[in-house]
Amino acid sequence: MTDKKWFLCIGLVMALFFYLFLQFVQQSRQIQHIVNQLKQDKKLENRHIVLIVQELGHPYWQMVANGAIEAAKADNISIEIVGPVRNSVEEQIKLLEKAILSKVDAIIVQGLNDEKFTPIINKAMERGIPTLTIDTDAPNSKRLAYVGTDNMSAGKTLGQLVVQKSGGTGAIGVIIGSESAENQLLRLNGLKTVVSEYKGLRIVDVRASNISMMVAIQQATEMLQKHPDISVMVGTSATDALGILQAMKSLNRNDIAVIGFDNLPETLDAIRIGEIEASVVQQPYWMGATSVHLLRDYFRGQSLPSIQFAEVEILDKTDNNKGMLP
Structure with missing residues (x-):
């Protein structure tokens, strides 16, 4: 065997050894990663x-x-x-x-x-x-x-729905989940931001339900009695729109567009039959x-x-x- 062939064979053997060594190192690292992951998962x-x-x-x-x-x-x-x-x-x-x-x-x-x-x-x-x-x-x-x-953005989405369903005119009543919860206040502010851009729209009353449907019914009933010109009602927490619906039924009002929040089964049913116009759905x-x-x-x-x-x-x-x- 000539020196040239000899060196070529040695080079191939070394290359193969180096390749196998790299494979071994890579496999060892993968195994160690799996072991560490198992240890972490055990913890x-x-x-x-x-x-x-x-x-x-x-x-x-x-x-x-x-x-x-x-x-x-x-x-x-x-x-x-x-x-x-x-x-x-x-x-x-x-x-x-x-x-x-x-x-x-x-x-x-x-x-x-x-x-x-x-x-x-x-x-x-x-x-x-x-x-x-x-x-x-x-x-x-x-x-x-x-x-x-993003509650401010969600409130603006509510406002856009109000504009869409009202045509940009009308009196609005709002039931919020809480007067102290930051998420509810942000949604209300987002709603107000959009409504303020339309001269024909005005929010005439805002009341809190304390995230209770029974309280939402009471507050919506009193609101509608005080402001019979309300044409759009908005609820900013999960059961508010459902409370609004019950208040409307007790007062024989079917001329109000209701916009709600979240996707409770009862809300979905109400949307399906047209009692709630739309809802902003979270996850x-x-x-x-x-x-x-x-x-x-x-x-x-x-x-x-x-x-x-x-x-x-x-x-x-x-x-x-x-x-x-x-």
Whole structure:
């Protein structure tokens, strides 16, 4: 064998050895990554997170909780769902304080009132408890991330629907879920921003339902009795439009365009038969699931985006393309 052939053979052997070595290193890294992932996932079994909902049993928050529970199950994380029996900011604050004292591994909570909630969210973060805000942000706090709707934008969408359904003229009555919840105030401000651009439109009354359909019925009834010229009614939380409908029926009013929020089964039924003109639909299940998945990623050492906006959709009787109507 000539020297040239000899060196060529040695070169081929070395190249093959180098290739096999690289393959070995790559496979070793992949195996180590899998082992590390398994170790991390094993640690997740001992993680205990708390989701503080606005009201236990409320249909909207039940969808949020369902998403969080399913995600926690998939991620092998323990989750506890707590909340007041009736909507109460004070009770939510007590539950948030209790979660901090219990030294849970993470908290998911609404940032309902910036002045009241921000200091407590900051306390949780300072004590090493990662805290996510859901549905309503606390942007001035040290919260880890926000998962939910862009509520100002959603309010503007409500306003655009009012313009579309009213033709740009008429008196408007509004039922909001709460006078203190930042998400409700942002939706109201978004609605007002659009309405203010039309001289023929005016908001004549705004009242709070305290996210209770019974209260929404009472408030809408009183509003319609005081302002019989109302031609459009808007609800900014899940059961408000349903309460408005009941008030209209009790007063034998069928001349009012109703615009609602979210996609409870009863809301979908009302849209299907034309009692509700349209609804701005959030993604509560997605919010709950995404919040838990983000905490899983955080526990694994990954950095998180500070905001995860959920998309909203407009649902009306003609919207059949996604099969959302029964």
